[in-house]
Amino acid sequence: MTFPTLDDLRAACRDLPAGDEAAAAAALARQAVLTKPPGSLGRLEDLAVWLARWQGRPIPKLDRVSIVVFAGNHGVAARGVSAFPIDVTAQMVANYAAGGAGINRLAETAGATLRVVPLELDRPTADFTKAPAMETADFLAAVSAGYEAVSPDDDLFAVGEMGIGNTTAAAALCAALLGGGATRWVGRGTGVDEHGLARKRDAVEAGLVRHAKLVGDEDRVAAVEGVGEQQDA
Incomplete structure (x- = not known):
């Protein structure tokens, strides 16, 4: 499915399926008859009920698990907010493909398939301190890419993202939606020094000033x- 307009996307979001409460209740009831002390498996018990709710079966399964990592580049990286240049994003994508990253080992251990989806690495988002990070068409293209990456046959779909400058965009998005400013959300990311950390905070604050109408706005799309970044979409 693709989303030609924001109205199409919002309509799809309003029509999302609900979880199967009967399956969740059955999964919870089943735990009471298993040979184990109540609550002895801790968080695993909650996860089993959660999976039952969204898989629609009292006994959930994890026969087919997919991990998809979306990769994108960010115009704000030009402001020196990362310890590495944006060329490293493509290098990391190649490393994933060669099986050399930590997520490759985690996927192998979990018996999951891993796929990396590069999102127009040669076209970074705009520097959000100067302009909107994405035009609507680019945002919708990224949403559609994410939608198409999900298989209805998956028992569990795990999503990740990477890209030089990504934690700067993430910090700006969190600050816009949840408040708290740059100081609350900005960290060292790839390991920037004090000067890099200051540039990163300055970039986020400049972005919040430029897009002040978004701060506290309930329109997540805007x-x-x-x-934000293509991977967020």
């Missing part, structure tokens, strides 16, 4: 377009 926030992602303004200061």
Whole structure:
């Protein structure tokens, strides 16, 4: 499915399926008859009920698990907010393909398939301190790419993202949606020094000033377009 307009996307979001409460209740009841002390498996018990709710079966399964990592580049990286240049994003994508990253080992251990989806690495988002990070068409293209990456045959779909400058965009998006400013959300990311950390905070604050109308706004779509990244879409 693709989303030609924002109205199409919003309509799809309003029509999302609900979880199967009967399956969740059955999964919870089943735990009471298993040979184990109540609650002895801790968080695993909650996860089993959660899976039952969204898989629609009292006994969930994990026969087919997919991990998809979306990769994108960010115009704000030009402001020196990362310890590495944006060329490293493509190098990391190649490393994933060669099986050399930590996520490759985690996927192998979990028996999951891993796929990397590069999102127009040669076309970074705009520097959100100067303009909206994405035009609507680019945002919708990224959403559609994410939608198409999901297989209805998966028992569990796990999503990740990477790209030089990604934690700067993530910090700006969190600050816009949840408040708290740059100081609350900006960290060292790839391991920037004090000067890099200051540049990163300055970039986020500049983005929040430029897109002030997004701060505290309930329109999540506008926030992602303004200061987010393709992977967020």
